[in-house]
Amino acid sequence: MAPPKGGRTLRLPFGVPARHNGRGTTTGRPISRGAWLKYVFGDCELDLDGVVLTRAGVVQRVEPQVFEVLALLIRERGRMVPKEELLDSVWGSRFVGESALTSRIKSARQAIGDTDRERRLIRTVHGRGYQFTGQVVELDGSAGTPESPLPWTAIAGDGTGELLEREPELAVLRSLWAQAKAGRGSIVLVSGESGAGKTALARAAASAAAADSARVLWGMCTPLATPAPLEPLREAAAQLGGPLAMQVEQDQPVHRILPPLLVELTRAGSVLVLDDLQWADQATIDLLRLLTRRVHRTRTLVIGTHRDEEIGIDHPLRGLIGDVARSTAAQRLSVGPLSRDAVAAIVATSGRDPDDVFRLTAGNAFFVQEVAATAGDGLPSSVRDAVLARTADLPPAAQDMLALLACAPEAVPDVALPALNVDLPTLRALDQTGLVERGTRGLRFRHELCRLALAELIPPGGEVALHARVLQALERRGTDPAVLTHHARGAKDPERVTRYASAAGWRATATGAHVQAVEFFQLALAQQVELAEEEHAKLLEAMARELYFLDRLTEAVAASARARAIRVARGDSTGVGSVCHTLSLYEYYNADREHADRHAAEAIRLLEPSDDLVELGHAYATEAYLAIQRNDLRRADVILEHLTGVNEATGDFALRLRADMLHSIRDVVAGHQDARRRALEVATVSLQAGEYYPASTTYSLLVYCDVEQRRFAEARELLRTSLPLATEHDIRICAVWQLGAQARLNLLTGDWDQAVRDAGVMLGPETVPLGRPWADLVCGLVNLRRGDDDGDMHLDAAWELATRLDEPLRILPAATALVERAWITGERDDRIANATDLLRSFAGEPGLEWSLGDLALWIRRSGGRVPDGFSVAEPHRLALAGDDAGAAQSWARIGEPYSQALALLDSGSDPAAFRALELLDTLGAAAVAAKVRRQLRDRGVSSVPAGPRATTRANPAGLTERQVEVLAMLAEGMSNAQLASRLFISSKTVDHHVSAILSKLQASSRTEAVHIARERGIIG
Amino acid sequence: MPTYLIEREIPGASELTAEQLREIARTSNGVVDTLGVPYTWHQSYVAGDKIYCVHTAESPDDVLEHARRGGFPANLVGEVATTIGPHTADG
Secondary structure, eight states, X not given: OOOSXXXXXXXOOSSOOOOOOSSSOOOOOOOOOSSOOEEEEXXXXXXXXXXXXXXXXXXXXXXXXXXXXXXXXHHTTTSOEEHHHHHHHHHTTSOOOHHHHHHHHHHHHHHTTOOTTTOOSEEEETTTEEEEOSXXXXXXXXXXXXXXXXXXHXXXXXXXXXXXXXXXXXXXXXXXXXXXXXXXXXXXXXXXXTTSSHHHHHHHHHHHHHHTTOXXXXXXXXXXXXXXXXXXXXXXXXXXXHXXXXXXXXXXXXXXXXXXXHHHHHHSOEEEEEEOGGGOOHHHHHHHHHHHHHGGGSSEEEEEEEESTTOOTTOTHHHHHHHHHHOTTEXXXXXXXXXXXXXXXXXXXXXXXXXXXXXXXXXXXHHHHHHHHOOSSSOOSSHHHHHHXXXXXXXXXXXXXXXXXXXXXXXXXXGGTGGGTXXXXXXXXXXXXXXXXXXXXXXXXXXXXXXXXXXXXSOTTHHHHXXXXXXXXXXXXXXXXXXXXXXXXXXXXXXXXXXXXXXXXXXXXXXXXXXXXXXXXHHHHTTOOOOOHHHHHHHHHHHHHHHHHTTOHHHHHHHHHHHHHHHHHHTOXXXXXXHHHHHHHHHHHTTOHHHHHHHHHHHHXXXXXXXXXXXXXXXXXXXXXXXXXXXXXXXXXXXXXXXHHHHHHHOOHHHHHHHHHHHHHHHHHTTOTTHHHHHHHHHHHHHHTTOHHHHHXXXXXXXXXXXXXXXXXXXXXXXXXHHHHHHHTTOHHHHHHHHHXXXXXXXXXXXXXXXXXXXXXXXXXXXXXXXXXXXXXXXXXXXXXXXXXXXXXXXXXXXXXXXXXXXXHHHHHHHHHHHHHHHHHOOOOGGGTTHHHHHHHHTTOTTOHHHHHHHXXXXXXXXXXXXXXXXXXXXXXXXXXTOHHHHHHHHHHHTOHHHHHHHHHHHOOHHHHHHHHHHHHHHTOHHHHHHHHHHHHHTTOSOOOOOOOHHHHHSTTOOOHHHHHHHHHHHXXXXXXXXXXXXXXXXXXXHHHHHHHHHHHTOSSHHHHHHHHHHTTSOO | OOEEEEEEEOTTGGGOOHHHHHHXXXXXXXXXXXXXXXXXXXXXXXXXXXXXXXXXXXXXXXXXXXXXXXXXXXXXXXXXXXXXXXXXXXO
8 A cells, every 4th residue: 555645734736626616517628729620529529620420439421511510500509500590601602491401400410319309409499590509528639638637646645655566567557558558558457455555556557657648537436335326437537527527427327428438538648547446336337348348449548456355256346357357458467465575675664573564464565554654662463453553642623533534435525624623733633644635535544444443443323423424514515415325324314315315326327327226226215214105106116127127127027016006096097007018018028928918908098098198109019019029910000000190199209219110020020021121220220319228129129030030141140239239238138138039040050059058148047037938948959959968947947938928939939849859758748738729829820930830840740730721931831741852951041950950851761861860960969869860770771870979079088169168268277257257158057067077087176177188188 | 924815717707696605705704714723814806717815824735725625726826925006106
């Protein structure tokens, strides 16, 4: 840790940071050097020189006139620009009608995401003109590094202290800064135990970089029970001002904050330090994960520090650590204990015995320094004693302030000091101890270990009064509600906990810190403080949405149902209707189709008489969606017609997107020629408007149909872009859905290892139940065909869920799998006794040709009779007409090797059966191949080719490709958790692989397995 | 005790309402009362985007501490060496 500050006075640099001036703007001063080249507003950048408009980093294609209109409005943003003036300056003397202008304005709004409903950026002054009302920051593209708006020494001490034994780490950081400066940024995570000197290392690196032109930005996380969303970034952004600070200040979601952050980190070579990430909120971690993927294009070195000991296996930081392990632009540094020699150097002047100190402190840098600074003969026995020794002679007022600070891990702002009666002499006395420091946030302990030591001195129950005093001093000072919640809890003040925790929860929802939002809302609700009914219902609805984002669907349904009950009791039928259509979706995602149907219907019934057409539209959309999922296109058409009517009346953008999506998907299901292109168009429009959710939903539904209707190439192409989109924006239901489609795609096209890998991701404990059926089917079928264990478990689960969902595209494949299972194992299965009835009941429904056909073929293969007169796809039609060879060719063209093999078998000739065996062996379908060989031998065929066992042939121990991969990683010394994150599989699956490896190699430990594998040349 | 002239950049300072100025003065007085060191605020002049204040204090650090606790900017703190006026000519 950094040594106590050199200067003893509380020196404050000139230029106290400009404070928020209360008008919703920050005083980020433009860096003026002649003509302006770029306007930055929201997540957009208008580059006047390059004539380029980008939004969220993506170039927007706009007509030249649209660009000019936009540039003019922004330049003249102080006033309303009359229509005549716009027409005149953009079109000159040419005569143009006003409609030309309105259409350009419309395009401009669309390009910058100023959607019809909000119009936050371009205001229409009716009949007269337009005014740009957004916040704009002007950037001079040629400007060099701007001076740091705030000297960082004010935050992080003087940073000149000697840093012992960190030369190798410092050298790494220095060279990374040199690369960042040259345009190749990176991220480093520095870890170590509390007091090891992580922050000191970061300070030294930042200080060295600052001497080499770097701008240093610093943000700290604090150990509140529930942290404030984006806390460290808020602090760093406040040092910058400009569009970034604006976005953060407005609680914009992470994906809106990222673009201006990237602009900042690229514009000026910087070192961004985010300290104590073990306490970071979800939004901060999400932002860092997004940044990890893009940091190489910036001119910034990002240093994140975190403690080792607080990062458990399910700590949210794990995801980031995994990303860092995979990224080439990121790495980790570990700060270990000091050696005896370093300890000796530190205590050299204190007269202490280095060996004693080394034994006592185990080389913990903070502890060593505290010991060195402690006067007196005896050694302090702990960090706590060392810290407390410094406070012994303080006057009561200073002691009192230390107690207050001990309750305030987030720092006490300067403006709160008068209310706490802390005078300057007290402050100076505190400064003498070297235990506190002062930064942009105010006064706080220099180290969390100091705070914990002082907190122990507070008598039991004494903290209540302390928290109450801090709370009173902080209220009405624009303090973050998360901080106020912390003190209100400490003060045992349920009224205030409710008030501030709700406010903090709302704030967390805006930034996308879902975990924290739920915690705050739950805290607010747990206080038993009576809330106004409307507020209570709104809070529950918001909490349900956040829970849904976290895949905690059962809780989401419960919260939503409570909101519904409150609205029912109030007789607020429109409100009940609104809750119901959302509740319906949560229930559906939770695989509770019955309640989903009921609540969708209730929503329509209650909203039809109301005048809230937008809500009614969404209720129709939900109902139509459920109908399409059941391939009930007749019902879908009726509802979609209602939806079209409502849609025309409202002109609501979000509703229009949803309606367009449903129309196009309905047509894709029905097999219309042009529908796929239309669906993709809807997604593109959504993306351009920055509406990721509807775009991702459209992709999910489309790719599901693509796989079902065997458009494999298109499906693959789509998944390549759609899956990263869903992951990046954390739209989990879509990510899971698409992963399901991908697993099935890989199953059908014969890449079973990959299929099982995809499915494995979805079978974790907290995934959307709706994503499970395909995951279970894929795992079940692959295991069944390979003859591995626990295939049945998966097939049972898939069948149970499919019958619960009661949708043909789930029941038919599940039933088909069970028929196949009975065929392979020869076991009777009562669940499929009526499989033929399924064929009859769905015959003639649109969009079921492939699933019906698959079931029909398996029924025939099992000796059952297939009824006539229903429509199936080409290969099934050929097979059912007796042309099995033609069917096999058709499957080969489509690219389904397993179906092809079965069609070859169906044809009955020996050569075809031999070809089928080849295919089955390549696929690794050992159980199926064994059955076929048995049948052939039973028929008296003498020349049945022996089973080559593809996997066994690959290496002597019979390890699969995947197991060899795992072995290689074991050889690198990776833990199961690291393996899991590297391979994108669950730790359970890793366990499975490892035990398979051990048993196949007959090894008793991982080390032995690695040893044996090396000896046999399986791994290098 | 030295006298200091403090320049504070406050965009739109001259447009502050009487109510806002009263609030600022109250805050400033409150801070002075809790500093616990000899400190006097004499007078301030609002001009354009700036406010110029005259304080007496023991050190410039105290002036900065006052600004910090009041949440005011203090862009320049200069010790007043002497004053002159029309009467200076009378020498």
